[in-house]
Amino acid sequence: MSLESNASCRIFRAPWLIPVSAAPLQNGAVVVESGRIRAVGDADSLCRRYPAAPVTPLPGVILPALVNAHIHLDLSVLGPVPLPSETASMCDWVAALLRKRMEAEHTDLEIQAAAEKTVMQQYASGVGLLLDIGNVSLAPFPASSVEVISLLELLGPSKKAEEAAVDLIQGMPSESAVTGHAPYSTTPELLRFIKERSRKGGSIFSIHLAENRDEGALLLRGEGCFAEFLRQRNAFDGTFPLSGIDSSGVVGYLQQAGLLDDKTVCVHCVHLTENEARILSESQAHVCLCPGSNRFLSVGVADVEMLLRKSILPALGTDSIASNPQLSMWDEMALLRSEHPDVPAAIVLEMATLAGARALQRDDAFGSLAEGRTARCIHVRNAQCERACDEEELLDKLTASGQPASVEWLPV
Numbered sequence: 001m002s003l004e005s006n007a008s009c010r011i012f013r014a015p016w017l018i019p020v021s022a023a024p025l026q027n028g029a030v031v032v033e034s035g036r037i038r039a040v041g042d043a044d045s046l047c048r049r050y051p052a053a054p055v056t057p058l059p060g061v062i063l064p065a066l067v068n069a070h071i072h073l074d075l076s077v078l079g080p081v082p083l084p085s086e087t088a089s090m091c092d093w094v095a096a097l098l099r100k101r102m103e104a105e106h107t108d109l110e111i112q113a114a115a116e117k118t119v120m121q122q123y124a125s126g127v128g129l130l131l132d133i134g135n136v137s138l139a140p141f142p143a144s145s146v147e148v149i150s151l152l153e154l155l156g157p158s159k160k161a162e163e164a165a166v167d168l169i170q171g172m173p174s175e176s177a178v179t180g181h182a183p184y185s186t187t188p189e190l191l192r193f194i195k196e197r198s199r200k201g202g203s204i205f206s207i208h209l210a211e212n213r214d215e216g217a218l219l220l221r222g223e224g225c226f227a228e229f230l231r232q233r234n235a236f237d238g239t240f241p242l243s244g245i246d247s248s249g250v251v252g253y254l255q256q257a258g259l260l261d262d263k264t265v266c267v268h269c270v271h272l273t274e275n276e277a278r279i280l281s282e283s284q285a286h287v288c289l290c291p292g293s294n295r296f297l298s299v300g301v302a303d304v305e306m307l308l309r310k311s312i313l314p315a316l317g318t319d320s321i322a323s324n325p326q327l328s329m330w331d332e333m334a335l336l337r338s339e340h341p342d343v344p345a346a347i348v349l350e351m352a353t354l355a356g357a358r359a360l361q362r363d364d365a366f367g368s369l370a371e372g373r374t375a376r377c378i379h380v381r382n383a384q385c386e387r388a389c390d391e392e393e394l395l396d397k398l399t400a401s402g403q404p405a406s407v408e409w410l411p412v
């Protein structure tokens with residue numbers, strides 16, 4: 001064994017360490033230098049290999065920061081927006097959300113302050129990276145907490161709205177990243193325009209997809225609650241049903257429109273056929289599931305087992321507080337475990353960490369404990385985890401119990 005004499009290294013050890021990219025280690029440690037992980041392994045071995053490095057023993061479990069792959073920070077100011085009635089559709093909820101936003105007339109300062117508070121709450125819960133989709137441009141968040149990737153979301157369900165959105169985008173600086181809202185709210189031409197811009201700028205393209213069955217009814221037949229929603233707002237101009245493109249499946253439509261590649265993140269994906277999951281898998285597009293929001297809006301439960309069978313490891317997102325009052329990645333994991341008891345706990349933790357980091361193209365730093373990754377990782381305590389006698393029990397308790405009693409950041 002070669003001894004490492006670099007005195008700028010520090011060692012953090014704990015009863016358990018979960019690298020995510022490898023099996024959990026009992027009595028594990030990370031060696032950290034200049035904000036990066038230099039080594040991961042058995043604590044005693046690393047202490048012998050780095051004899052000059054100060055050692056900090058930590059209680060509980062060391063693991064990578066969580067990655068929230070879908071949130072709308074600009075909606076934080078609204079708080080939860082309940083479904084208007086027990087029989088209300090998702091479209092009724094969207095209408096209630098828009099009404100609340102219009103009536104509240106929040107100022108930019110109020111929107112920013114609420115968004116910052118949410119970012120700090122996400123940080124306190126152990127989230128290190130998140131993808132924020134917003135309808136307004138927010139000021140940058142403090143670099144010392146969560147790394148926030150921001151995309152300005154545009155929509156345009158009619159030719160007129162499409163032209164306005166294109167004008168707006170063309171007036172924006174090239175470094176401002178934009179994305180499209182959903183197939184039911186955005187013309188194919190606008191989605192293609194935005195995706196092409198994202199491709200040129202190397203940014204992520206995120207789109208809400210298959211959250212509700214009426215999405216397909218609008219694209220294929222111009223029917224369903226979204227059609228009614230657009231008619232009521234004088235935005236139903238013949239764009240839907242789509243013509244000149246096979247819209248018999250919403251995923252097939254996105255594929256034909258050239259929107260699917262490894263920088264596309266498809267959010268929700270509740271109503272997918274086997275064939276649609278295969279198309280997503282072959283295109284290398286990423287999937288982000290939002291179990292808490294789906295339950296709140298009663299839109300159904302994504303078929304996680306089918307996605308895994310198609311070699312898709314979905315990321316997880318909370319969505320906004322408007323459709324998810326908990327806004328906790330720990331609760332997302334726990335809900336997913338309860339809805340899919342056959343999905344192993346290790347896979348669920350991987351969804352909340354590494355899959356999100358991959359979807360956001362940041363797995364070089366986030367999502368796992370490995371050499372070269374960021375040292376901004378967390379250590380958590382909950383009594384059940386500390387009593388865990390093996391890695392299976394540890395992962396089970398960690399993912400099924402909601403937010404641990406204590407979530408701390410590695411003091412680097």
Ligand SMILES: [Zn+2]
Nearest residue numbers: 072208319320
């Ligand atoms: Zn969303």
